[in-house]
Amino acid sequence: MRRVPARFETGDARMARKRSLVDLCLTPKAEIPTGLRFAVSTLVWLAVIGTWSVATYGGFMQEIFLPSPTAVIAAFFRLFEDGTLGQHIWASVQVVVVGFVISSVIAVPLGLLMGTFRVVQAGLEPLVNFIRYLPVTSFVPLFILWIGIGIEQRIMVIFFGTFFQQLVMIADVSRGVQKDLINASYTLGATRRDAVLHVLTPAAMPGVLDTLRVTMGWAWTYLVVAELVAASSGLGYISMKAMRGFQVDVIFLAIAVIGLLGLLTDLVFRLLRMRLVAWAN
């Protein structure tokens, strides 16, 4: 029997045998082995921590500007043991969650309506687009004047920072729902109400959850803004206080904790999306 000529071998199979890792790494969009991916990720982290260690333990940077890794870890245990860390984390989480939930509860239905009904869009869009570009920080003095420096003020900052962004993004999601999906429902006997409740809303869900995940990240950013300016508790507050006392280790700790909390909420939203809209994965 005649051998199949070599040129009929598939290109991919031949490449996989021949190509080196270097070659793979330099090819746009080519997949690399899982082990290599993991190694590279770890390497970058090690490089950052390594540079940090060399700079501090090697005495290249003064301790009062850049604390060593052990100093930050020590600060963690110190604040953790006397309970202040937990208390301030709780204060921050409260503000973010309450502000974010209030904002989302209004923005999701209103955004869906805005993307669905041209009249709602015409009414709200110009105003929302104007407010959206106003920096939240510029409102902080006004909020302090109106509602003081209590938790309500910080919640207001979170709300103001996320609400208008959410509204615009969710309106876009609902505008992006395929028109023929709604047409199909009409030809199956759906009323307009059915189309909104049973077609448009579920169709928009994956996009809505993505929007919530992204805006949650922004909410954490606004939190620090609010707490830096006027607060008596929270991670931004201890950071500010630490600056006055030259406790750079505590500032580092606060930053790291905010980063970790952000990562955690992101994870929660990812899980939520996988659970709630499994059909879209």
Place this chain on the structure above:
Amino acid sequence: MTAVTALREVSAATSPAAPAAPRLRIEDVRLEYTTRQGKTVLAIDDISLDVPDNQFAVIVGPSGCGKSSLLYLVAGLNEPTSGRILLGNEEVDGPGPDRGMVFQSYTLFPWLTVRENVEFGLKRRKVPAAERDEIVNRYLNETGLAAFHDAYPKQLSGGMMQRVAIARALANDPKILLMDEPFGALDSQTRNSMQKLLLRVWEQHKKTVLFVTHDIDEAILLADRIYVMTARPGRLKEEVVVDIPRPRALDMVMDPEFIAVKRHILELLKNEIKDDEH
């Protein structure tokens, strides 16, 4: 050339004694739309046609001739600028479950399983659960989807999705089934198997169908009558009755009768493209 009967030129508008009361009547329908630049474009220019009961009617025409637009008008998803459309004695006024539609794009609800998709119309119409189950099972079986009833649309191939779309429309027991190039996006083998499936299902229900395609083989294979449209603005060029006996099979495309019809339609469309060039 018995297979081809050019019933009439559009100009001779009086139809001969109809065999059955026309189920679908399109009367002097005209569709204009305004572009973003404010220009008025004539998409459909005074089309009148009758589709008798239980007929498989196919509209063919060059792309952009308004054949899909005409189907959307029948579905009630768009309104004609003038003229009217009657289904039985009722004038079409907005969409409804009596005119089921299969779209060219995949329009399954991705958050619902195959079963739930087929059930959608029945639920909206508040059909009791027991009856609903029975109807859904029947159509899932007929379209060969029983094994996939719990799958989500994402897990299905294009051909399978269009099967679900057909089952979903039929489950409502519509008076007419509208199909807008439903197999246009499928590869040729899948398309053939879908044509076979559609022929089989249609033989069983003998529902009035209005089917839009630009594939002439597909049109002849499926149709009792073919409405050939002109290039834009879409006008009815000729109504061609296809007398090829049923049940039809895919290999009929080689039969002399089939080829005769095809030659005739190609001729009509060729003139159309030539008309368009100057």
